[in-house]
Amino acid sequence: MIQRPSNNPKGVLIYGVGNVGQTVARIVAGYGWPVIAVNRAGGKVGQDLGALTGTRALDGCLIREAEETDLSSVFADVAVLAINDRLAHNLPYHRRLMEAGYNLICVGAESSYPKAVDPKQAEELNAIAKANGVTVTGGGLWDTYRNWTLRTLIGPCTGLRSLYHSSLTNADRFGAEVAGMVNIGKDPATVDDAQTGRSIYRIFLVQVVESLRLTITSLNEHQKPVKSDEVMHSRALGRDIQPGLCVGMRTVISIETAEGISATAEIDLRLAADGEAEGLKWQIDGEPQAEMVLSGIDTGHATASSVVNRIPYVLAAPAGLITTDQMPPMLPAKSF
Numbered sequence: 049m050i051q052r053p054s055n056n057p058k059g060v061l062i063y064g065v066g067n068v069g070q071t072v073a074r075i076v077a078g079y080g081w082p083v084i085a086v087n088r089a090g091g092k093v094g095q096d097l098g099a100l101t102g103t104r105a106l107d108g109c110l111i112r113e114a115e116e117t118d119l120s121s122v123f124a125d126v127a128v129l130a131i132n133d134r135l136a137h138n139l140p141y142h143r144r145l146m147e148a149g150y151n152l153i154c155v156g157a158e159s160s161y162p163k164a165v166d167p168k169q170a171e172e173l174n175a176i177a178k179a180n181g182v183t184v185t186g187g188g189l190w191d192t193y194r195n196w197t198l199r200t201l202i203g204p205c206t207g208l209r210s211l212y213h214s215s216l217t218n219a220d221r222f223g224a225e226v227a228g229m230v231n232i233g234k235d236p237a238t239v240d241d242a243q244t245g246r247s248i249y250r251i252f253l254v255q256v257v258e259s260l261r262l263t264i265t266s267l268n269e270h271q272k273p274v275k276s277d278e279v280m281h282s283r284a285l286g287r288d289i290q291p292g293l294c295v296g297m298r299t300v301i302s303i304e305t306a307e308g309i310s311a312t313a314e315i316d317l318r319l320a321a322d323g324e325a326e327g328l329k330w331q332i333d334g335e336p337q338a339e340m341v342l343s344g345i346d347t348g349h350a351t352a353s354s355v356v357n358r359i360p361y362v363l364a365a366p367a368g369l370i371t372t373d374q375m376p377p378m379l380p381a382k383s384f
């Protein structure tokens with residue numbers, strides 16, 4: 049029987065107590081692992097995490113101001129960084145946490161596979177981690193649901209022509225950070241590829257394709273705003289979004305490889321309509337053909353639980369930048 053590593057953390061430092069950070073806190077507390085939480089200066093600092101998250105096990109855990117906290121004095125060996133998706137933005141925080149001795153799981157999407165964002169920054173992360181004897185990785189929704197589902201499905205294949213992936217994630221499962229990134233509430237005319245920048249999703253498709261040991265020869269990406277015909281509510285922004293305004297983004301990515309195998313992904317991160325289920329699909333054109341549809345996933349919980357259940361694997365991994373495709377597929381961190 050496959051077993052998960054038995055390493056449990058001494059404590060988990062949550063850096064950024066937004067939607068993801070709070071769900072991570074609830075799950076970690078439920079596992080009985082100590083929690084320490086820090087956030088940037090503002091209204092959350094000084095609040096009781098128990099009251100904020102409605103979790104009795106967190107009563108008395110006060111949120112500290114991140115910059116003022118002496119991280120080396122905190123009794124935790126793992127940090128979860130949940131503030132921003134971009135690698136360049138997160139890098140100073142990665143450095144600070146690893147230099148203070150933390151193993152690190154970053155929820156920021158680009159940390160899932162840094163070498164596809166910037167090989168130099170990936171090497172820098174690897175060097176900082178090794179110098180401090182810790183492991184750094186990126187975790188979240190696409191660890192199991194995008195990456196490992198495909199790698200499991202492809203096991204029986206004897207031939208492969210193309211991969212197709214699509215997904216819908218309800219942006220309102222997350223906070224203002226995500227709402228801003230996918231331009232919710234903006235005029236679609238002001239949102240184009242140039243203004244939006246590189247999508248976070250190309251990273252995952254590159255990670256999947258390279259983990260199959262295919263050689264990428266071209267990558268094309270296009271993002272477009274998704275509009276609604278009716279009024280939709282954004283919980284993250286605390287207001288209604290009027291018809292015609294942007295409710296999120298659709299990203300289309302296509303990859304060609306030297307082996308002649310193509311990969312395409314159409315990914316929606318936007319407000320979902322009432323009753324519209326989140327989920328994802330993989331289609332394999334090969335021998336055998338295969339299609340996998342996962343629906344009804346609560347992507348908010350799944351993001352946080354994917355991060356927490358990776359903690360034992362991070363503690364068991366060697367020092368350095370170790371991405372989740374280099375780890376075994378994840379099992380729950382606690383027995384049921």
Ligand SMILES: NC(=O)c1ccc[n+]([C@@H]2O[C@H](COP(=O)([O-])OP(=O)(O)OC[C@H]3O[C@@H](n4cnc5c(N)ncnc54)[C@H](OP(=O)(O)O)[C@@H]3O)[C@@H](O)[C@H]2O)c1
Nearest residue numbers: 064065066067068087088131132133188189222223224225
């Ligand atoms: N990998 C995945 O599968 C996945 C899935 C979903 C989301 N994410 C990413 O996870 C991140 C968090 O999402 P979320 O929904 O939790 O966002 P959120 O609700 O906006 O929370 C972000 C939190 O980080 C705090 N923060 C921001 N900058 C900080 C800094 N420099 N130092 C300390 N704290 C800081 C914010 O403080 P304030 O209270 O002052 O705003 C807020 O509490 C986002 O980047 C998101 O895109 C990843």
